[in-house]
Amino acid sequence: MSLLKLDNLCKFYGEDETLVKAVDSVNLTVEEGEFIAILGASGSGKSTLLHMIGCVDKPTIGHVYLNSQDIYALNDSKQSKLRRESISIVYQFYNLIPTLNVVENITLPLDLSRKKVDQEYLDELLKLLKLEDRKKHLPNELSGGEQQRVAIGRALITRPNIILADEPTGNLDSKNSLEVMNILKRANAIYKQTIIMVTHDEELAKYAKRIITMKDGNIV
Amino acid sequence: MKILNKLTYDYLKLNKKKCIATLVSIILITVLLFSVGIFVSTIRKTALDAVIAEDGTKHVLFSEQDYSNYSILNSDENIKSIEITCLIDIINDELSIESIDDSLWDSISISKGRIPNNTNEIVISSAYASTYNLDVSFFIGEKEVVGIYNNSTLKNDLYTAFTKEVDYNNRTVNFYVTYKNIFNIYDKIYNTADNLRLSYSIVMGHKSYAHTWVNSSYLALLGQFANNNIKLGVYALIFFVLFITSLFCILIVRNSFTINLVERKKQFATLRSIGASKAQIFKMVIIEAFMLSIIAIPIGIILSIIFFNLIILVFNNILENIIEPLSIYYYPSLIIISLLFIIFTIFTSAFVPALKASKISPISGIKPVYNLKKSREKYPLINKLFGPIGVLAYKNTKRNKNKFNSSIISMSISIILFITFSFLINNIVIASEDVLLEDFDISINIPDDSVLYNEILSIPEIDEVITYKSAYLYYDNGKFPEEDMDSLLLVGVDNNYYQEHYDNGIYVINAPDDINEFVLYDNEYNYVYTVSGFRESSDMLEFIHINSPVMVVDFDTYNTILTNYSYDYVWSREYNIGINTDKPEVFDRYMEEIINDFPELDINYINYAYYNYEARQILLAIKFVCYTIIGAIAILSISAMFNSLNTNIITREKEFAMLRSMGLSKKDLNKLLIYEGIFLGIKTLIISLIISIILIFGMGKLIKLLNISSLKNLIFPTKYVIIAIVILIALIFLVIMYSKNKIKNNNIVDAIKNENI
């Protein structure tokens, strides 16, 4: 049984002349513990696909099955639980809460599900993400790259089954990029977390075990 | 949950200015609702005090009953107490001696002397005492006066003296009955009356038993009514007023919540996308309402207490020496009800926005999902009138529908409320002026005598005088001589006054339908004159209470009609003189002399000056209360409008920063705001004026239907419509000037950076 199964997944915007097929009939199966990179030109539908997998954007047509369960058939509280505990997304635009500091932003998903923060793991993440000196900073006091790393921390803190990362290194220099990749790789290797990562960088894509290329909403 | 509280708290702390709008609206509605609570509480207490002083607290009186019926009442399990009075003697054919239960002495306030110890001692009313110059220790017949009472809440007249209780056996007595529980008391009273075998008739839709007096004013104030229709009417009225006020309050508060939440859409969406449930978001908003209430409600309560004390202070001052000063009373139950109502209003207001916030989709936080209508329209007219900035402004108002609509709604509600209330209150003030004020300070009614008339007009203190002459005549009703003729009051008015008020026709009120000309006769049935071509007029309300037809003509016509008929042939020929004067006391003295000079003539002289003074004070008090209400509504409306406009602009800081960063000059931005204001104002005015006019005509129809005669000539509140328009325009520009300073140059980068976090 596969972990994830995308069945004829479509996302359309607009109608008639303005119709945009952002994602068009995508079929894909993902096994537990895979590390997948999605490559593709800008506007090819990568982010849209990721959002649909991450249970935040309802498909126009088609289904997303997680452990054979259609996630968009679940009720809201089950969906919320899924987002809190099973799937994490690192957004292309980081979506941090401006009034919360770095640590509070990272631990937010745990707080939402009223879970205790694993202090050791948090410290480890902060160290890995090079955010130890920025713990009390608010998002607008951080650089773009630092904000991105906070978003990655927030995705990892719950140790989710699936990590979806939308250009997680888009704002980082090559050294930092490599370190983020190592974090993801480690998560994949040690914790058997399934990772789907969108990137423009073919070099970074090589970290993945499987590479998917998208064009005009389709997998090629 | 803690983290969500923190988020709310942070938001409130960081956005104090934006929250102040919500805070202010909660404070305002608290002031409004709490003041209503205190008002009702005070009025009820005042009314209850007055009713108890007059009628006491006994529920019902069964009079002239056989004492043997006592057992029937005693076995009635609804009854708490039965108290008895009994007529035992009548002295000098006029003074009733009533023996009363010892417990009933509470109902009689003895001003002098003491309570009788036996049936040879009595207390008499102070009115009776002063009529016959009686005092304590005087004897009336065998009975000794031991006390004088000035007031009793028992159902007796002033010719009643009270004495100690006697053995009631075999006597006819009166039972004062008090029930255990007032709930559905009329059914219990009817039940008791049936048991006493009393007969009843239906009066004004409810049972009215013989020998039964019900303390209905007292029971009404406790919420019990005999007539179900009245009960329904009272409750419907209360419900209607509560409904309107709460609707207004809910809309105001809801509006400020909505505007506040709109800009946090992204935050809620982000929380949703990392797994916050709908319930958690919902709770967040409700907790925000709670936090704001904790600050706002106490402030509102304190303000309304201060406000109400001020009103009562001024009110008592105006009516000093005219009525007993009112004192504020807080019924705990009413105060608690208004508090609950306030809390209910706030949370109802927060409920819908909270629900909306919880329904925000996660994806809308990841990338902005604007609810924009893509329109390719070019709006050539607006382009011509206002240029490209105008088009941008117009598109903004069209595309940001939610935000602008909530501003339009709250402003329209405010204007509608202001205009309709002004309409009602203005007409109430005018009607009470009509009812309360006598037209003249002095009214003199004399027989038709020119010497006397000239004497009166030569009094030097006259400022203004209007005379009308009147006489009764017969007119042919077509039945003479089989039956008598009918009579008509002919009124001649000062020529000048007549020309001002009646445009030279002959006017008649109360004319029989089948008569189109009046053939007039004197009291010997000699033909006098024929009047045809008269008109009906509604402008003669001062004669409406006269049953016969009243014909109004000018002096010339009056004299023509009556030239050949001496006083003896036309009965009740009179002069009515209305005079205004600054010195009513001096006038009194002149009139006294004149009355002495003409002892044989019947002179009816009434000085209304003091009455008019009192009436003017009462009117002033009515106006004061009414205009305070209008003022309060205006303040509430203005702040609601200011709130929604200001928040609308403040929450678009980022949008403006973007526009600025793309090269829109400060001047252009101002233009944009002003144009938006213009479009907003025009839309608001159109909506609110149309609805107000419909409501006003509806109310006018309703008042006509209810046939409230004193509210016959309703006046359209043109003045207040203009005031509303001016306030709206001034406010829009004020807000734009006020908030444009908030959008500063150096904010551009900050605002844009924030957008992408």
Ligand SMILES: Nc1ncnc2c1ncn2[C@@H]1O[C@H](COP(=O)(O)OP(=O)(O)OP(=O)(O)O)[C@@H](O)[C@H]1O
């Ligand atoms: N709300 C929307 N309305 C209309 N079209 C949209 C909307 N959102 C996305 N699109 C279109 O869908 C397509 C796919 O968008 P998506 O964001 O998935 O691209 P992407 O592959 O992530 O691009 P990038 O590499 O630039 O991030 C694009 O052509 C975009 O214009």
Ligand SMILES: [Mg+2]
């Ligand atoms: Mg993308």
